[in-house]
Amino acid sequence: MLPRSPVGIRRIVGRHVDRVYRRVFRVHRRDWLSAIAFGFRLAPVAAPSGLGTRGPVLTTIAGVLEPPAQGDWVALTGEALPVSKASAWVTTSRAGAVVCFLGVVRDHSEGRSGVTGLTYEAYESEAERRLREVAAETRRRWPVVERIALLHRVGELELSEPSVAVVVSAPHRPEAFEAARFAIDTLKETVPIWKREHWDGGSDWATCAHSVRPVREAESAGRAR
Structure with a gap:
């Protein structure tokens, strides 16, 4: 009451x-x-006096994604991920290998079955900044990488829809595979994007939720050689 x-x-x-x-x-x-x-x-909601905000929490971001004229392609979107466009964009005459990882919505998670869909929410400006940091750290560890695309969905997704795309090109496949693995693992550890799971009769935040950490402190599986 x-x-x-x-x-x-x-x-x-x-x-x-x-x-x-x-x-x-x-x-x-x-x-x-x-x-x-x-x-x-x-x-x-409003922050206390003297403390600024970096951006709102978003569940939808409209607009068609286009690759940048230069630099890495990082973006959040409420639309279907342009996977084919990203793969074509990272392909250059100097790259002998292109690795594309897609994370897709499945019908279960840790300790939970019968998942029917997901809703992703993101702290936009901070998430985009962290995505750029992930790309920069990937390049620092694998300087031979040609191009990197890190694209993530927000909003409501159905089963089997791609939620994240990591596309990397490099002269040879070992560096492309290792860089892509590092990028997705570090993205999952460091970027403030949250997942809410839906099932018949209810919904809740994913049971695998954890605190995000700075990119340089991420304990990712990928390691430069």
């Missing part, structure tokens, strides 16, 4: 906001992020 006074209501809401933040958005960063959950969507 809700209290009758506005002060009491604000106190209860504040406790729930803090709980959501600590449980879902446990991100090691200096930026301020606070959000209130409305159903499956998240809306940003």
Whole structure:
């Protein structure tokens, strides 16, 4: 039962906001992020005086993705991932190998069966910054890499839909495979994107959720040789 006074209501809401933040958005960063959950969507709320926000939490990002004129291709999108376009873009005359990894929606997860779909939510500006850091760290470890595309979906996805694409080109296949493995593993560890699972009769955050960490501290499987 809700209290009758506005002060009491604000106190209860504040406790729930803090709980959501600590449980879902446990991100090691200096930026301020606070959000209130409305159903499956998240809306940003004002930060305390003196603390800036880097961007809202998003569940949909509209627009057709196009590769950049230069640099790495990193993006969040609410549309289907342009996998063929990304594969064509990373292919250059100097690259003898192109590796494309796709993460797709499956019908189960750790300790949970009967999954019917997913909703991905992202802290846009921070997620894009982290994606660029992942690409830069991949290049630092494998300087021979030609091009890198890191693309991730947000919003609602159905079973078998691609949720993330990592596409890497390099002169030879060992470096292309190793760089792509490092990129996807590090992306999963460091980029603030959250997954909500849906099943008949309910939904909840993925049981594999964990705190994200700085890119340089990621304990990824990929290692440069």
